[in-house]
Amino acid sequence: MSSKALKQPPALRTFSTIFVVFWLVIAAFPFLWTLWGSFKVELDFFSKADWRNALTGARTFVEYGTAFTDNGYEGAWVQEEFWRSVLNTAIVCISVVTISLTLGTLGGYALSRSSFRYTFWLLIAALIFRAMPPITLVSGYLLPFFEWNLWGKLPTTIVVLVAINQPFTLWMLHSFFQKIPKELDESAKVDGCSQFQAFRRVIIPVMWPGVITTGLFSFLLAYNDFAVTSMLLSTDNQTMVPKIASFLGTTQTEGNVMFAVAAVVSATVPLFILVMFFQRQIVSGLTQGAVKG
Template identity: 35%
Template sequence: MNKTKGQRIALNTAGVVVAVFFAFPTYWLLTSAFKPSTALLTPDYDLLPLSWTFDNFASAWSKPGFLGHLTNSLIVTVGAVLLSLVAGVLAAFPLARLRFRGRKGFLLLVLIAQMAPVEALFIPMFLLMQDAGLLNKLPSLLLVYFAITLPFTVWTLRGFVQGIPYELEEAAMVDGCGRFAAFRRVVLPLLGPGIVATSVFAFITAWNEFLYALVFMRDKDKQTLPVWLSTFKTIFGTDWGGIMAASVMYALPALVFFLLVQRKLVSGATAGALKG
């Protein structure tokens, strides 16, 4: 059905309004990061600041603990992403290709684990890490983030594996490849978009997590960047310029990672929607 010119204008206008609505907080964050402290505390909503400064970024960079917390965040985030991808691929392939007793029940458990609120698992995770002697150690966060991201990874990659024709594996096995060789040479390369899509979700989930990092890590030198951001608020007040600049710096690794994989992410999200 063809839309009239008035309908197209109305839809485009609505799209622009929604885009501006969701983009405005990010724009305000960026502009506030470059504003002088005096301009941040005024009641005026200056959408186009007249004065700019890099003092907030210098303050955030020189604040104690930035590089250490950045290193901790990268260790637990990258580690959790890699573990979830390896385990997710190894679990998704048999769930998509093989038929065995208990398969549907296992898939149901994966779906339930994916739907469970992260906060509901806090006390069991805390007691588990306490009994294992991993509290106040980075491996505890890595294992928690791995457990949080794994159900989504398994469920999503299973859909991608189902979208790959089984005839391609059969052709490879006819040519002399074994089951594992066919998986490695045929299925795994075609899973690229799915691996990218799930890795972005896992990265953002682990990178932004705050509650577990705050409670599990008692020593400040073992905490992650989200916890470090909370140190800009003290009993003497909040350093708004510093926290805005620190938030921009905090978002850069996730933004860079997203820009590197955005092309495969779009194709992966589209393909993953076809199978589930």
């Protein structure tokens, strides 16, 4: 709003500021509340007597002598072995991101540099695959995976997640590659590069921003997946999200709810950090498809 004529009248300005604050509270408060409450006992976090107990931790003080307790975290990480799921999630996410970027850059590059008709049909097929809810494919996986004894293992899930990620990765990288002028690889080829060398030595170095953005979204897809990981992983190999869902089945016994709360907070922290460092890339990725058309 550079122009003076476009300056808002004070009433409108106040109103929009209040609205933004209101939205911020809606967006952020649930997370802060849960973070704060995860250090309390269940009777404070779910307080029938007085909601302020969740803030002051009255019951926690009675039980532990301080207003904060790491009991929930200890229960989740040590007793319920949440660290195992954290490790599994790390393995799954890193593998999925690496493999899908490798396959995706090759495929997306090819799609952006070929002008034959079949590239259109490949992109359409990818779009349809992207639109299908992943859970609709799960019943197709189960029989062969049981038959060949692949069910429940991490590598199987990684491969499945890579494949499910592929359509999205292809679309995103395809549109990033199209922004890079074709003259760049042509001049490389004139200098004696093969197509692959042109891709490897000339295109990829200028593609890093696009690759990082796409990688972020692959990471989020793998990290947040519940439908596939909960159906394809055995209990020992569960990643964080299905593990948290399995905590919920045992909420009857006291204290277990706080394990789930602590686990939820633990699983949110990496995402928090991710947004903090990569906000610009995430925003550019979200608007990527939009600005194009």
